[in-house]
Amino acid sequence: MSAPEAMPAIARRVRRAARILLIDQSERILAFRFTAPDRPPFWCLPGGECESGEDFVQAAIRELAEETGIAISDPGAVVAREGGDFVTLQGEPVRGDECFFLVRVAAAQIDTSSHTEVEQAVMREHRWFARDEIASWPETIYPERLGAILDTLA
Numbered sequence: 001m002s003a004p005e006a007m008p009a010i011a012r013r014v015r016r017a018a019r020i021l022l023i024d025q026s027e028r029i030l031a032f033r034f035t036a037p038d039r040p041p042f043w044c045l046p047g048g049e050c051e052s053g054e055d056f057v058q059a060a061i062r063e064l065a066e067e068t069g070i071a072i073s074d075p076g077a078v079v080a081r082e083g084g085d086f087v088t089l090q091g092e093p094v095r096g097d098e099c100f101f102l103v104r105v106a107a108a109q110i111d112t113s114s115h116t117e118v119e120q121a122v123m124r125e126h127r128w129f130a131r132d133e134i135a136s137w138p139e140t141i142y143p144e145r146l147g148a149i150l151d152t153l154a
Helices: 056-068 117-122 146-153
Strands: 013-023 029-036 039-044 047-049 078-087 093-104 125-129 140-142
Touching: 013 056, 013 146, 029 117, 047 056, 056 093, 078 146
Parallel strands: 013 093, 039 140
Antiparallel strands: 013 029, 013 047, 029 039, 029 125, 078 093
16 A cells, blocks of 8 residues: 655745834834634734735835825835735635835824725724834734844834
8 A cells, every 4th residue: 555645735826915014203013903703813014915017115105005094105125024824814825925114104193094895894903012012912913023023123
């Protein structure tokens, strides 16, 4: 009797996304709380998937405006890049490729009126986190290496 054949690995689509490390005048970072029926609540930085034909910079500018109401013309250089396998809120297994941009703002006013229907359903809360709150927060904050990324910017 021969050994069973290994199951072929599931090919995952690469999901390119831009994320914004949005930091206010008090050195706090903005995150949104996601509540979905199929997983525990978690927090994530503003940003999202690149649209067709869009590069990371264009996605960062668009996503920041859509999710926070903050308009910028240039998010600056990529300050970190993260990846990993996960399942989207729509249930699609993907391999993430996320570029992070640092954007500083003087005012902490956030406008969520341009959120999509999906965002309105799952992103009902946002908050500014002090850096020392991140490591001990009781819910997951993505990226999980956020503290280490912020330490490289100090």
